Each structure stands twice: as structure tokens, then as C-alpha cells.
Amino acid sequence: MGISRRAFLKSSAVVGGGLAIGFNLSGCAKAQYPHYSAADLQPNAFLQVTPSGEVILQLHKSEMGQGVYTGMATMAAEELNMAPALITVQQAEFHPDFRDPEFYVMITGGSSSIKLNYVVVREAAATVAALLKAAAAQHLSLPESALNLKDGKAVHAGGEVGFASLIEIARSLPSPKQVTLKSPQDFQYIGRYNKRLDALAKVTGKATFGLDVQYPNALTAVLLRCPQFGGKVQSFDASLALTKSGVKSVIEVDGAVAVLADTYWQARQAAAAVKLVWGKSPLTGISSDSLRAERHQLLVSEEGNNVEEKGESSAAVGERFEAVYDVPYLAHATMEPMNALAVVTAQGVEVWTGNQSPDIALSEIADATGFKREQIRIHNQMLGGGFGRRIMPDYLVEAARVAQLSGSPVKLVWSREDDMRADFYRPNATVAMAATIANNKVSSLQAKVVAPSILGGFVQYVTNTILPQWLPNGLHKQIGGLAADTDPSASEGLAHSDYEFPYMRTDYVMQKTSIPIGYWRSVGHSQNAFFMESFIDELANRTAQDPIAFRLAHLAKDSRRRKVLELAAAKADWGNPPAGQFQGVAVHESFSTVVAEIVNVSVADGKIKVHKVVCVVECGMAINPDIVTMQMESGIVFGLTAALKGEITVVDGAVQQSNFHDYEMLRMNESPEIEVYRIDTAAAPTGVGEPGVPPLAPALANAVFAATGQRLRQLPLRLA
Amino acid sequence: MADLAFTLNGQQQNLTVDEGTPLLWVLREHLAMTGTKFGCGMGLCGACTVHMDGSPIRSCSYPAEYVNGRAITTIEGLAASDDDLHPVQQAWLEMNVPQCGYCQSGQIMSAVALLANNSAPTDADIDSAMAGNICRCGTYPRIRKAIHRAAELQGAVISAATAGVQHYDPTAVVLNINHISDGEIV
Numbered sequence: 001m002g003i004s005r006r007a008f009l010k011s012s013a014v015v016g017g018g019l020a021i022g023f024n025l026s027g028c029a030k031a032q033y034p035h036y037s038a039a040d041l042q043p044n045a046f047l048q049v050t051p052s053g054e055v056i057l058q059l060h061k062s063e064m065g066q067g068v069y070t071g072m073a074t075m076a077a078e079e080l081n082m083a084p085a086l087i088t089v090q091q092a093e094f095h096p097d098f099r100d101p102e103f104y105v106m107i108t109g110g111s112s113s114i115k116l117n118y119v120v121v122r123e124a125a126a127t128v129a130a131l132l133k134a135a136a137a138q139h140l141s142l143p144e145s146a147l148n149l150k151d152g153k154a155v156h157a158g159g160e161v162g163f164a165s166l167i168e169i170a171r172s173l174p175s176p177k178q179v180t181l182k183s184p185q186d187f188q189y190i191g192r193y194n195k196r197l198d199a200l201a202k203v204t205g206k207a208t209f210g211l212d213v214q215y216p217n218a219l220t221a222v223l224l225r226c227p228q229f230g231g232k233v234q235s236f237d238a239s240l241a242l243t244k245s246g247v248k249s250v251i252e253v254d255g256a257v258a259v260l261a262d263t264y265w266q267a268r269q270a271a272a273a274v275k276l277v278w279g280k281s282p283l284t285g286i287s288s289d290s291l292r293a294e295r296h297q298l299l300v301s302e303e304g305n306n307v308e309e310k311g312e313s314s315a316a317v318g319e320r321f322e323a324v325y326d327v328p329y330l331a332h333a334t335m336e337p338m339n340a341l342a343v344v345t346a347q348g349v350e351v352w353t354g355n356q357s358p359d360i361a362l363s364e365i366a367d368a369t370g371f372k373r374e375q376i377r378i379h380n381q382m383l384g385g386g387f388g389r390r391i392m393p394d395y396l397v398e399a400a401r402v403a404q405l406s407g408s409p410v411k412l413v414w415s416r417e418d419d420m421r422a423d424f425y426r427p428n429a430t431v432a433m434a435a436t437i438a439n440n441k442v443s444s445l446q447a448k449v450v451a452p453s454i455l456g457g458f459v460q461y462v463t464n465t466i467l468p469q470w471l472p473n474g475l476h477k478q479i480g481g482l483a484a485d486t487d488p489s490a491s492e493g494l495a496h497s498d499y500e501f502p503y504m505r506t507d508y509v510m511q512k513t514s515i516p517i518g519y520w521r522s523v524g525h526s527q528n529a530f531f532m533e534s535f536i537d538e539l540a541n542r543t544a545q546d547p548i549a550f551r552l553a554h555l556a557k558d559s560r561r562r563k564v565l566e567l568a569a570a571k572a573d574w575g576n577p578p579a580g581q582f583q584g585v586a587v588h589e590s591f592s593t594v595v596a597e598i599v600n601v602s603v604a605d606g607k608i609k610v611h612k613v614v615c616v617v618e619c620g621m622a623i624n625p626d627i628v629t630m631q632m633e634s635g636i637v638f639g640l641t642a643a644l645k646g647e648i649t650v651v652d653g654a655v656q657q658s659n660f661h662d663y664e665m666l667r668m669n670e671s672p673e674i675e676v677y678r679i680d681t682a683a684a685p686t687g688v689g690e691p692g693v694p695p696l697a698p699a700l701a702n703a704v705f706a707a708t709g710q711r712l713r714q715l716p717l718r719l720a
Numbered sequence: 721m722a723d724l725a726f727t728l729n730g731q732q733q734n735l736t737v738d739e740g741t742p743l744l745w746v747l748r749e750h751l752a753m754t755g756t757k758f759g760c761g762m763g764l765c766g767a768c769t770v771h772m773d774g775s776p777i778r779s780c781s782y783p784a785e786y787v788n789g790r791a792i793t794t795i796e797g798l799a800a801s802d803d804d805l806h807p808v809q810q811a812w813l814e815m816n817v818p819q820c821g822y823c824q825s826g827q828i829m830s831a832v833a834l835l836a837n838n839s840a841p842t843d844a845d846i847d848s849a850m851a852g853n854i855c856r857c858g859t860y861p862r863i864r865k866a867i868h869r870a871a872e873l874q875g876a877v878i879s880a881a882t883a884g885v886q887h888y889d890p891t892a893v894v895l896n897i898n899h900i901s902d903g904e905i906v
Contacts, residue, residue: 065820065857195816200802202821203809205755205795209822212754220749245721245738264758265745266738335759335767335822335856384757384822385856416760626816630862634819637858660764660854669847671860 033058034093034377041167043131043175045097046124047076053152053164055080055128056088060098061117062108062356063091063198064386065634066689067627070197071114072121074623078182078189079125081149084197091380094358105465106359109391109519111591111687114623118684119181126179132163135170184621184682191680194626198382210354210381211339211413218341218409219248221402222267224257224274225422228281228653229515233257237275244270251405254368258402264413283653286513288428291650292326295430295450295511299324304448304509305486308495315502316446318438323538325433325713327527329648330426330520331655331663336384337419340399341411348375349400354383354390361393363465368397369404387638388519392424393461420663421655424518425648427451429527431494433535435501440543442554444503447494447531452514453487454523489519493528493590493694498559499536499551515650521638522690525590529694530643530701530715533586537702538711547585547702548574561587563679564596564616571677572598572614581611584703586695592686593619597636597695599672601703606719608704610640610672615692617676620683628688632676635692641666643697647716722785728753729797743787744768744779747794755795755825759854766853769826770794776833778852795825798832807877808832811870819857827853831867840871 033045035058042048048056057076063069069089077084092098098106101116129149136154137144139161147156154161184190201207226232232255241250241259246266250259257274261267340353348371355361358378366373383390399412414422429451436444487510495506520526540550548569555561565587568574577583580602587596600612615632622628645664649656657663701712710720722739725732728751737746742761747753747770756779759767763778770779771793798806805813808831818824827850834841834849841849846867855863 063820065818067819196818198821199813199816199818202818202824203805203812203828204799204802205825207821208754209757211758214752214754263738263741263745263749265741265749269738269740333856335757335765335820335854337758382822383820385820387856413758416762416765630816630819630859633861634858637860638856641858659762660760661762665765665854665856666858666860667852667854668850668860668863671858671864674861 033095035090041128041131041170043127044124045095046121047128049128049132049163049167049170051164051167053162053167054088055082055086055152055163056090058092058098059089060092060106061113062354062380062383062386062390064108064354064356064383064390066113066631067196067624068108068113070193070195070627071623072117073197074189074193075118075121076125078187079122080129081188082151084189084193085195086152089197093377093379094362099359103462105357105462107357107391108386109356109388111593111689111691113687114685115592115687122181123179126181127175130176130179131170131173132166134173135166136161138169139166190623191621191625193624196627207382209336209384210341210352211336211384213341213352213381213411215341215343215352215409215411218411219260219262219406220264220267221258221260221399221406221410221412222264222271222415223253223398223402223412223418224259224271224276225418226255226278226281227421228278229283231278231281231653234277234279236277240275241270241273244273248408249406250274253398253401253405256398258406260402260406260408260410268415281653283515286650286653288329288648288650291428291511291513292430294513295428296324298450298509298511299430299432299448302509304450304507307491307506307508309505311501311503313503313505316436316444318436318443320434320436321542322432322434323535323711323713325431325531325534327429327530327715328646329428329515329517329650330642330646331420331423331648331657332385332387332389332520333420333663333665334383334385334387334389337416338389338395338414339412340396341409342396342399342403343409344369344400344404348377349404350377350379351396351400352379352381353396353399354381354386355393355396356383356386356388356390357393360391360461360465361396364393364397364461365400367464369400387521388523389423391519394422416660417658420658424516426520426526427454427514427517429490431531433531435535435539437539437542442501442539442543444505445499445501446505447491448507448509449491449494449528449531450509450511451490452511452517454489454517454519455487456510457517458519489524491528492524493588494532497532498556498561498589499554500556501554515653515655521635522590522693525588525690525694526642529586529588529590530697533588533695533698534701534711534713537584537698537705541705546575551587560594560618561589561596564594564618567677567679568596568598568614568616571616571675572600574598578611582703582707584699584701584706586698586702588691588694590691590694593617593688593691595632595691595695597699599696599699599703601700601707603704603707603719608644608700608717608719610670610700612673612675613696613699615674615676616679617688617691618679618681619686619688619691620681621685622678622680623685625678628678629676631688632692633674635690636674636696637666637671639693639696640672640700643700643715643717645716724784724788726787726789727791729793737784739785741784742780743770743777743782743784743792746784747779753794753796757822757825759823759826764854765823766830767823767826769829769853771829771833774833774836776830795828798828806832807873808835808866808870810873811866814869815862815866817859817862817866819859823853823855827855827859827863831863831870834867835870835874839875841867
């Protein structure tokens with residue numbers, strides 16, 4: 001199944017709309033869907049029609065603000081010829097058919113949901129539509145050509161018939177061997193539908209996030225973890241805590257200490273009364289400063305792995321110019337702190353939470369509790385922000401273990417402080433950017449990046465999920481570790497750029513020591529775009545060329561970045577900022593989407609003020625144009641927060657920041673005017689959740705250089 | 721222990737909780753009103769914003785016993801039904817404000833309080849009234865537009881009402897509750 005789906009997606013990337021495609025999702029119908037209903041028309045895992053005629057879409061991606069709830073429903077609605085709002089969206093439980101063809105697990109990440117499901121979900125809906133149309137033809141004794149589907153009914157010249165009347169017949173029909181997808185010129189909703197289907201619930205307080213789930217007699221648990229990463233509890237004294245109001249128990253759970261009480265406030269009050277002795281952490285003595293010093297040393301002492309080399313090194317002629325850049329660890333700081341509600345019985349485990357990768361969590365919970373994957377169910381909820389944080393399964397595993405060891409249904413609630421200090425952080429990183437310049441022409445561009453590997457820690461989860469269960473315990477993770485020698489995300493955005501210089505080279509040196517790191521909105525691009533697009537600006541300056549003209553002169557002739565950059569320059573009135581303001585530009589491709597941003601800033605009293613950001617995005621075809629715009633706005637604010645404020649520091653193996661007073665977020669009064677323009681193309685859609693982030697930091701740094709002459713090579717940006 | 725007596729969205733509430741329990745957790749855990757969110761626990765992010773007698777407070781750091789005799793309004797109390805939304809909620813829909821949505825209850829409560837005191841806020845007014853509400857998804861530019869739009873909607877509603885037309889009064893929730901005096905409840 002996995003391989004045929006992958007092969008299918010590869011071939012479908014070049015198949016235009018309106019062509020018949022030979023793929024039949026009903027081949028998987030034998031698998032028991034978690035949402036199986038004997039009475040429904042259910043030819044595939046994605047869509048079903050109930051006997052009352054209700055059309056239900058299983059949302060197999062996590063809605064964390066990026067709009068996938070609406071996007072998926074819109075794509076299904078298109079083939080069913082019904083208003084998207086008429087489709088009932090349910091959050092899917094795990095099923096193999098929901099596994100991602102790129103990551104091999106059921107996961108929401110990499111700005112890939114729309115890109116990878118543009119054909120899959122429409123085909124699933126088209127299959128349902130074909131069955132309903134055939135059923136209607138039979139029911140009405142009409143040829144199929146005499147009827148159409150419209151808003152949940154089959155419509156013909158003489159009247160209409162609801163889906164409810166067609167289910168019995170449709171269920172008896174064989175699934176079509178192939179279906180024909182609509183041609184883009186016939187789209188009614190794709191590219192036009194501009195609402196959000198989840199908005200009403202979110203403005204009335206009715207949307208259910210993980211933290212909102214209620215379970216009868218569930219206790220609330222808070223977990224006390226060693227402040228130093230990797231440290232475990234040596235001993236604890238809960239005698240005082242146990243006297244506190246509402247406290248039920250205080251137990252050790254896998255090196256941490258859980259306090260269980262009737263309510264969160266009671267658990268939190270009692271937790272403060274637990275006396276703890278922590279064991280030694282493997283990261284004792286490690287600090288972000290020591291890690292940075294180590295990276296600077298590795299830059300000199302290690303050759304690293306060559307990621308890309310283009311051209312002959314002998315072409316690198318002229319004067320060598322080198323600049324070293326640094327970025328810090330960053331926290332995700334989702335507005336909803338981590339939480340999960342778990343119930344463990346002799347039969348298995350059930351978890352209610354918001355998570356980006358229930359597939360991985362199933363395997364991890366299975367390992368931690370001793371149950372089989374098949375005995376575990378995860379009920380996904382709305383995510384109060386994800387940004388990559390909720391790919392990790394840690395908080396689900398914790399909740400399951402607390403429930404298992406305490407024997408009670410448990411809602412585990414992290415405080416903001418827990419969330420800030422037990423994250424999987426955006427890696428800190430250092431790069432040496434180098435160029436050679438002869439006769440005012442850049443003859444080479446080289447990047448050597450030193451950073452810890454996210455994949456090195458993460459691949460074990462993936463292998464643990466996709467390798468057969470019968471492998472001896474622990475072997476999954478060993479195999480995963482072996483495969484983790486390289487990490488494309490560390491150099492993404494530096495290597496394989498569209499810039500052309502006679503000699504180009506990218507090397508990666510893996511830093512082995514780190515606090516836990518993870519996928520943070522736009523991953524390697526979040527720092528590498530800052531390195532690349534700042535340095536490109538430096539080269540423009542050193543060769544006395546306009547930053548946009550320099551980029552256009554060195555971008556490949558067929559680069560998608562050219563048009564995006566040109567439109568941004570036009571819309572931002574490049575070169576003519578308002579009096580007292582200065583402009584900076586960056587253009588970057590990530591997750592197959594190209595974004596250019598031009599930032600207008602002023603600097604006064606040693607402070608950077610961002611007035612306006614003009615953004616141009618090219619993401620192929622937009623499914624929901626306004627959600628594309630929203631995601632660019634979101635990425636810009638996210639990127640601006642990091643560029644101006646974001647820094648997690650570590651001292652003696654522990655994170656120093658704790659809450660929003662010392663890990664600050666951009667606020668309304670600091671939010672610039674943002675203009676977003678799209679370049680629509682006929683190409684299949686690409687992702688928009690992340691690509692708005694990477695260009696912001698370099699565009700801002702370049703604007704600050706224009707304003708002050710200071711080239712800031714570290715984030716967050718701090719004026720001298 | 722603390723005995724509590726206050727109105728919540730117009731309904732009288734009487735219950736006993738541990739002394740010092742923040743209002744947020746009384747709402748979420750004792751009364752199962754989960755529209756008000758937990759974000760930071762220190763009054764830094766605004767996700768927990770509710771109204772006390774029409775004024776915004778951060779319920780995560782507001783001891784519940786301090787609301788005795790007061791009228792509390794939460795996001796659930798803004799509109800009688802989904803078909804009859806508060807102008808601020810309506811504007812939020814028109815401008816496609818919510819993304820993840822987690823902070824939006826607090827954002828909306830802050831915006832409603834702003835508009836109750838200032839029917840035509842400037843951008844500077846909005847900045848100062850809304851700076852206490854963090855949105856990690858970055859919906860700020862849309863919130864700003866939506867507040868201006870809500871001011872228009874609210875103005876339209878009020879002028880329709882003064883023309884003698886029976887219409888939803890967006891300030892009714894707040895005003896009605898204000899009429900309940902401390903003495904009547906305690």
C-alpha cells in the first residue's frame with residue numbers, strides 16, 4: 001500500500017486535472033477503519049456518507065491554525081459539488097491509509113498536507129461522488145449524464161433526490177476502477193472559497209482543544225521534572241504535599257514526580273510542597289555559551305560532511321571574504337501548554353490531546369506502557385498551536401504512564417514554565433559564510449554550518465513506528481540511530497539554492513552535544529535563510545550593487561524566485577521608502593514555496609521599529625486564497641518575534657527562561673502593517689504553513705544594515 | 721475554603737473552593753466553562769481574559785473570592801446563539817481572524833471591553849488596549865481590522881436601535897449585569 005501510494009503520488013504530480021487516473025482507494029476497504037460504520041457508504045478511509053445523507057470527512061491532518069481543516073474539506077467538497085460548510089469534519093484516529101507518503105507515518109508537518117493530499121483527497125471524494133451518481137441513475141432510471149450532484153443531492157431536470165435515498169444502492173455498487181477529477185477551470189471552491197470552517201467555533205469558545213476535554217472522575221496531574229535535562233529524581237519527600245487540599249497521591253513516574261489532585265490549582269499548590277533531590281544530569285556544566293564556543297572551535301577543527309559542491313574549486317579566485325553567523329535555541333511557546341488526558345484499563349490506553357503525529361505517539365506509548373499499538377487509541381483535538389512542538393510524543397507518554405501507575409484517569413497539565421523548560425528547541429547553529437571576489441565579481445560562495453542534528457534524535461521515533469513490531473525490544477531505536485549520520489535539515493536553504501556562482505559549496509559539521517531539539521516552524525530554513533540572505537546582502541554591498549539587482553543577476557534564469565522578487569520590489573516601492581525608513585529584502589524557497597519579503601524599518605534611540613512588511617508568495621495554486629495570506633502574516637509575525645526577541649539560554653544543563661516575561665512574544669503594539677500578494681500559477685499547490693517565516697529575519701537584518709551600517713550576524717538582532 | 725457567590729453570564733453561582741483558587745480554574749474545572757483559556761498563569765498573555773462588571777480581568781491570576789458579588793462574563797456569555805453573534809464575534813468571522821484560535825476568547829473579551837468604552841478606537845487605542853493579549857499565530861493585523869469593523873457594526877446596531885427598530889444590543893450583556901448590585905447577591 002505504502003509503495004503504490006508513493007508511486008501514485010509521483011506520477012500524479014504531472015497529471016493535469018480532468019484526466020482519468022487509475023487508482024482505487026477501495027482496495028484498502030478490508031482494513032478496519034477506527035471510524036467504521038456498518039450502515040455508511042464508506043469506500044475509502046477519508047470519506048463516508050451516513051444513512052441520513054451526512055457527508056463526513058476524516059481529517060487525517062492536525063488543525064493547528066494553518067487551515068488544513070478548511071483546506072481538506074474544500075478539496076473534498078469540490079469533487080462532491082457541495083458547499084464546504086455542508087461537510088462534517090471529524091478528526092481522524094490513526095489508520096495506515098492516513099500515513100504520509102514522504103514521512104511514512106501519520107504526521108502533520110513539513111508544510112505538506114495540502115501538497116500531498118491535493119490528489120488523494122479529491123480522488124477519495126470523486127470515488128464517493130461516482131458511487132452516488134451511479135446510484136442516483138439506478139434509483140431514477142436515468143442515464144448518469146442526465147444528473148449532477150449538488151450540495152448533497154442528486155439533481156436532474158425533473159427534480160432532486162437526497163443522498164439519504166441513495167446510500168443503500170451506492171453501498172451495493174462496486175467501487176469505480178478509476179475516477180475522473182475535475183479540471184481546474186471547472187473549480188467552484190478550490191481557489192475561491194475564502195472562509196474558515198473552524199472560525200465560528202473559535203470565536204464562540206466552543207472549539208475543543210486538548211485542555212478542554214472532560215472525563216468523568218479524571219484527576220489533574222502536574223509533573224515535576226529535573227530542571228537539568230536528562231536528570232532523574234533520586235529521592236523525594238511528599239509528606240507535606242500529601243496534607244494539602246484535594247491531593248490524592250504523589251508518585252514517581254519514570255524519573256519525574258507526579259502530583260495528582262482533584263483540580264489543577266490543588267495539584268500545583270501541592271507540587272510546590274514536594275521536597276526533591278535530583279540525580280546528576282548528563283548535561284551538568286553545559287551552557288549555551290559553552291556550546292557556542294564549541295561550535296566555533298568545530299568550525300576550525302572539523303572538515304564536516306560535504307553536502308553539495310558545484311563547479312571547480314579552482315574557479316574560486318580573488319579576495320576571500322568570510323563572515324560568521326550565530327543563532328540561538330528557540331522555544332515553540334504554543335499558546336496552549338502541553339497537556340494530555342489518559343485513561344488506562346486492562347484492555348488498553350485511550351488518550352485525548354492535540355498532537356501532530358499520533359502514529360509516532362502510538363508506538364511510544366506502546367513501548368512505555370507495554371500495551372500493543374492496537375490497544376491504544378488517540379483522539380486528536382484542536383491544537384492550540386503546533387509549530388512542530390506537537391510532533392513529539394513526550395507529553396502523551398507522560399500522561400499514559402501517570403494514568404497507568406496511579407490507576408486513575410488523569411489529565412496531565414503542563415504549566416507555562418514546564419512548557420518553556422521541557423521543549424524540543426530549534427537548534428542553535430553557527431555558520432561560516434565565505435566568498436571570493438575578483439574584479440568586483442563574486443567567484444564563489446561557500447557555507448560551512450555547525451549545528452546539532454534534529455534528525456539524529458527524531459529518526460528513532462520514525463523507525464520505531466514503521467519497523468515490524470516483532471523486532472526485539474530496543475532494536476528499532478538502534479537501527480534508527482544508525483541511519484542518523486546525516487541531517488538534510490541542517491543545511492536546507494544553504495545547499496541547493498537557486499543562486500549561481502562559478503564555485504559553490506556547502507559543508508555540515510554535526511555538533512554532538514545538545515539539549516533536546518526538534519522541528520520548529522520552517523526547521524533548518526529558519527536559520528539558514530538568515531545566513532544565506534544576509535550574506536548575499538553583504539556581497540551586494542561589497543560589490544556596490546543594489547540588493548535586488550544583485551540577486552536577480554545571480555539567480556538562475558528559470559528560478560521561481562525571480563518573479564516573486566520583482567513583484568515584491570514593485571509592491572514595496574523598493575528604493576523609495578518613506579522619510580526616515582530603510583528597506584531590506586530577502587527571498588527564499590522552502591517546502592516548495594517561494595516567498596520574498598521587504599521590510600521597512602527605522603532606528604531611533606537604539607531601537608529597531610518595523611513599520612511595514614510586504615510579502616509575495618508563490619505556492620502554485622491556492623486552495624483557499626485568504627488562508628494563504630493568513631499563513632504569510634502568521635509566518636511574518638512568528639519570524640519577527642524570533643528575530644527581535646527569541647533566545648533560549650542554557651546554564652548548567654537547564655533552560656533559564658520560564659514564561660512570557662523572559663521569553664517575550666511580539667505584541668499588537670509592535671505588529672507592523674503587513675501586505676501579502678500571491679502569484680498564482682496553474683501548478684499543483686505547495687505548502688504555506690512555514691515558508692513565510694524564513695525570509696523575515698534576513699530582510700529585517702538587511703534593513704537594519706541599510707539604516708545603521710551595522711551588519712548584525714546574530715539573532716536576536718541587537719544593535720551595538 | 722472560600723465560599724463563592726457571583727453571577728456567571730447572568731446565572732447565579734454558589735460554590736466552595738480552596739482559598740486563593742484563581743477564577744480561571746473555577747470557571748474551567750468547577751463550572752466546566754472551558755472557553756476561557758489557560759496560557760501563562762501570570763497574567764502575561766491574556767488568554768484567560770473575562771469581564772468583571774464589564775471590565776477585563778486576567779482570570780488566571782485573580783483569586784475567585786474577589787469576584788464575590790460581581791458579575792462575570794465569559795466568551796460563552798457574549799452571544800445568545802451562533803445565529804445572533806456579538807458584533808465583535810461577527811467582525812472576527814468577517815475578517816477571518818482565528819488561526820489556531822486558542823487565544824481568541826481572550827482577544828475577543830479584550831476587544832469587547834475596549835469597544836464598550838470607546839465606540840471608535842484609533843489604531844493607537846487598539847494597540848494600548850490589546851497589548852496584553854498575545855497571539856502566537858500572529859493574527860494582530862486582522863484583529864486590528866476586525867476591531868474597526870466591529871466598531872462599524874456596533875455603530876450600525878446602535879443607530880438602528882435608536883430608530884426604534886428592535887435589534888440586538890451588543891452592550892446588553894454587560895449593561896444588564898452592571899445593574900445587579902453587590903448587595904442583592906451577597
